[in-house]
Amino acid sequence: MDMPKTAATPHAGLPSRLPEGHPAVRSGRIGVLLVNLGTPEGTSYWPMRRYLKEFLSDRRVIEVPRYIWWPLLNLVILTTRPGRSGKAYDEVWNRELDESPLKTVTRSQAEKLAAALSADPRIEVDWAMRYGLPPIKEKLEGLAAKGCERILLFPLYPQYAAATTATVNDKAFEALMTMRWQPALRTVPQYCDDPVYIDALARSLEEHLATLDWEPDLVLTSYHGIPQEYLDKGDPYHCQCHKTTRLLQERLGWPDGRLKVTFQSRFGKAEWIKPYTDETVKALPGQGVRKIAVMMPGFVTDCLETLEEIAGENAEYFHEAGGEKFTAVPCLNDSEAGMTVIEQVVRRELMGWI
Ligand SMILES: C=CC1=C(C)c2cc3[nH]c(cc4nc(cc5[nH]c(cc1n2)c(C)c5CCC(=O)O)C(CCC(=O)O)=C4C)c(C)c3C=C
Numbered sequence: 514m515d516m517p518k519t520a521a522t523p524h525a526g527l528p529s530r531l532p533e534g535h536p537a538v539r540s541g542r543i544g545v546l547l548v549n550l551g552t553p554e555g556t557s558y559w560p561m562r563r564y565l566k567e568f569l570s571d572r573r574v575i576e577v578p579r580y581i582w583w584p585l586l587n588l589v590i591l592t593t594r595p596g597r598s599g600k601a602y603d604e605v606w607n608r609e610l611d612e613s614p615l616k617t618v619t620r621s622q623a624e625k626l627a628a629a630l631s632a633d634p635r636i637e638v639d640w641a642m643r644y645g646l647p648p649i650k651e652k653l654e655g656l657a658a659k660g661c662e663r664i665l666l667f668p669l670y671p672q673y674a675a676a677t678t679a680t681v682n683d684k685a686f687e688a689l690m691t692m693r694w695q696p697a698l699r700t701v702p703q704y705c706d707d708p709v710y711i712d713a714l715a716r717s718l719e720e721h722l723a724t725l726d727w728e729p730d731l732v733l734t735s736y737h738g739i740p741q742e743y744l745d746k747g748d749p750y751h752c753q754c755h756k757t758t759r760l761l762q763e764r765l766g767w768p769d770g771r772l773k774v775t776f777q778s779r780f781g782k783a784e785w786i787k788p789y790t791d792e793t794v795k796a797l798p799g800q801g802v803r804k805i806a807v808m809m810p811g812f813v814t815d816c817l818e819t820l821e822e823i824a825g826e827n828a829e830y831f832h833e834a835g836g837e838k839f840t841a842v843p844c845l846n847d848s849e850a851g852m853t854v855i856e857q858v859v860r861r862e863l864m865g866w867i
């Protein structure tokens with residue numbers, strides 16, 4: 514490859530048409546960065562504390578004024594919660610790789626996406642976590658160092674919430690603030706009503722139900738909650754969760770009332786969006802609903818909140834209240850259907866770039 518002999522300084526004497534391979538020619542390389550919530554590095558006190566401290570210090574997650582929150586977090590929550598949450602993580606921990614299931618599956622999603630897009634040599638895929646490791650900044654710098662001038666940032670949340678999607682975007686743009694030569698950054702929006710996503714949910718539910726020798730009286734679609742105050746301030750998350758379930762019901766062709774929206778994983782004493790999953794699960798047997806399935810469409814990846822809280826804790830609540838049959842539907846994870854959703858969303862958002 515012939516390199517020009519001129520260019521002693523970056524823009525001195527460049528010919529008007531640069532030869533292919535010249536460093537100043539656009540590489541045309543494109544990075545895709547999948548970002549999931551995060552995860553502790555271990556289940557013992559200190560790794561749990563480090564993780565929770567980073568997570569719960571995020572102003573997008575906790576909007577309580579700092580002069581109230583700081584002492585509460587540091588003097589109360591971070592002394593008690595690391596132990597309690599560590600025990601819960603212990604129940605779902607991937608012992609083979611010594612990491613949380615969320616990390617294992619997110620990595621696999623990135624690897625499978627890279628394989629699916631490998632026909633285009635311009636595309637580079639990687640993954641990061643909003644809290645804990647690997648950090649977004651390191652991965653953005655890594656993609657830029659590989660020559661990616663354009664990066665698609667994919668916060669792995671089908672429904673937008675300021676506490677999830679926006680905080681991933683904030684962190685990425687914060688990393689760009691330190692770069693002299695920034696890549697162009699495009700962010701993936703919510704895809705709560707994407708037909709490919711709705712179809713994948715419907716198929717995963719139908720396939721899971723087909724493995725049972727019983728039929729549920731009711732299917733709960735349980736989404737992670739947010740404080741009621743955030744909805745009142747205009748967060749669209751609650752509405753988007755309802756939209757996903759409505760479209761899922763239409764796609765399944767089920768009668769009204771066979772799917773129900775609930776919200777799980779409350780944190781703290783304030784009111785969160787209702788109805789609460791745990792209270793619903795405890796009340797259903799008393800209302801004559803003895804067989805239920807729970808699916809969690811808002812979680813792209815199985816994690817503590819789906820495996821321990823729903824498949825573990827809530828199954829127990831249901832049986833204790835007199836329920837007979839309980840099943841938790843696995844998240845889409847890195848299944849074929851799950852990967853089709855991720856790939857389709859990425860291809861659509863890359864339009865104009867590839
Ligand atoms: C899927 C969307 C999620 C929303 C919305 C969300 C809001 C939210 N979460 C907390 C507090 C905690 N969440 C925790 C775990 C956790 N949360 C999500 C997703 C959403 N959170 C996931 C995928 C996970 C699991 C991570 C894993 O490694 O498996 C935790 C940590 C665990 C614990 O100690 O209970 C906390 C704390 C708030 C306050 C909030 C809305 C403001």
Ligand SMILES: [Fe+2]
Nearest residue numbers: 550737778818
């Ligand atoms: Fe959460």
Ligand SMILES: [Fe+2]
Nearest residue numbers: 778817818822
């Ligand atoms: Fe939880």
